[in-house]
Amino acid sequence: MRNELNELATFAMVARERSFTRAAGKLGVSQSALSHTIRGLEKRLGLQLLARTTKSVAPTAAGADLLKDLSPALEQIALALDKARSARQRPAGRLRVVMSRSAAVMVLLPRLTAFAEAYPDIVLDVVTVTGPVDLVAGEYDAGIQLGEYVQKDMVAVRVTPELRLAVVGSPDYFASRDMPKKPEDLRDHRCISLRLPGGPYRWEFERGRKSVTINVNGPLIIDDTHLVIEAALAGAGLGFVYENQVLKDIAERRLIRVLEDWTPPIPGFFMYYPSRQHQPSALSALVETLRLA
Numbered sequence: 001m002r003n004e005l006n007e008l009a010t011f012a013m014v015a016r017e018r019s020f021t022r023a024a025g026k027l028g029v030s031q032s033a034l035s036h037t038i039r040g041l042e043k044r045l046g047l048q049l050l051a052r053t054t055k056s057v058a059p060t061a062a063g064a065d066l067l068k069d070l071s072p073a074l075e076q077i078a079l080a081l082d083k084a085r086s087a088r089q090r091p092a093g094r095l096r097v098v099m100s101r102s103a104a105v106m107v108l109l110p111r112l113t114a115f116a117e118a119y120p121d122i123v124l125d126v127v128t129v130t131g132p133v134d135l136v137a138g139e140y141d142a143g144i145q146l147g148e149y150v151q152k153d154m155v156a157v158r159v160t161p162e163l164r165l166a167v168v169g170s171p172d173y174f175a176s177r178d179m180p181k182k183p184e185d186l187r188d189h190r191c192i193s194l195r196l197p198g199g200p201y202r203w204e205f206e207r208g209r210k211s212v213t214i215n216v217n218g219p220l221i222i223d224d225t226h227l228v229i230e231a232a233l234a235g236a237g238l239g240f241v242y243e244n245q246v247l248k249d250i251a252e253r254r255l256i257r258v259l260e261d262w263t264p265p266i267p268g269f270f271m272y273y274p275s276r277q278h279q280p281s282a283l284s285a286l287v288e289t290l291r292l293a
Contacts, residue, residue: 005077007041010034011049012074015059015067091285092121098135099144101128102225102242103269107144107159107290115289122282130223131197136274141283144290147267154272159290162265164243167203168255172235179258180238183212190237191216195223203240205262212262216240229255 014023014034024031042049049063059067099108104126115122132149133140150156167180173190180186183205193200193216200221205212218237222228225241232239233254243263249255271290273283 007037008070009074010037011041011063012067012070014038014050014057015063018057020057090121091119091281093280093282094123094125095141095280095282095286096125096127096139097142097144097286098127098129098133098138098140100130100225102245103144104128105226106242106244107269107271111289115286118289119282119285122285124286130195135272141280142271142273142286144269144271147270150270150272153275155275156270156272157287157290158268158292159271160268160292163268164265165240165263166243166246166250166257167238167240167259167263168229168232168246168250168257169238170233170235170255171253173232173237174256179256181259183214183259183262186214186216186238189216189218191218192228192231192237192239193218193221194225194228194240195221201240205259206264207262 010023010027013027014020017023017026020031020034024034027034038050047062048060049066051058051060051063097108108124108126112124115124127140132145132151133143134151135141135143135154144159147156147158167186169189177189178185180189183203186203191203195201200216203214203216205214216238220231220236222231225239225245228239229241229246229249231237232241233249238258246255246257250257271287273287
C-alpha cells in the first residue's frame, strides 16, 4: 500500500509538472529512479499513463482520468500530514493520564490552572486509581505514581520531593487507648486499611536498620487515602497517610501523630511514560509543567 501510494504521488507530480526533470527536482530523486517508478506503475496497471517525447511529457487520456480522480485524495493526504506536523509543533489534543487521587490532589491540581492557561488546546483525561497500573495495556499516555511502583522500562520524571507517611488518630480515639510506642503495638488498635489491587496495604515501618511490616486489623478497608483521613478524624481508628495531607490537622490537634520515628522519607511521586522517539508535544508540555524544579 505504501509503495502504491508513493508511485501514485510520483505519477501525479510528473503529470502536473509535465517534466521528469522538474518532478525529480521537487521530489529529490534522480530522473532514472522517477522513470523506473512510472514504468513499474504502468506495467502493473497495463496502461500507458504518460506520453513521452525527447522534448515533452503529457498525460495520456487514461493518465488524465487517473490524475483527475487522484488529485482530491492526494490533497486530503497532504492536509492531514500538515495537520499532524502542526500538532507536533503546537501542543494540542487529548492526554490520558492515570494516577491516584492523592497524586491528583498533591501534584496535578496545584499546577492545573497555570497549565490550562498556558496550553488551552490540551485536554487532560484523568483517571484515578489505587495501586500500580500498566500504561500500555490501559492505553494511557502517562501516569503519576510513587517511585517504587514505576515500571523499570518507563521514563520517570520526579514531580515531588521525598514524602513521609504518618500514623494518625483523633483525640477522641486516644481518649480511651494508649498510644502505640512501636509498630507491633498496632495489633491492639483499630486501623483503617487502604485497599490496593493485591489486597489491603501492609503497613511498613523502618528505624535505623530495623524494618517492620504489620498486617493491621480494623473496622474499615477503603481505597482512597482522603477517606482514610476522614474516618480517622471521625474517630473510627488509626490511619496511615501522607504527612503533608494531615499537617494542618496535626497542627490544630484534630489528629495526633504517633510512631513518627518509624516513618523515614520515601522516594515520592514520579510522572512516567513509555519511551518514545517522537514524543507528542502535549505530553512534553505536561512533563515540563509538573517536573520538580
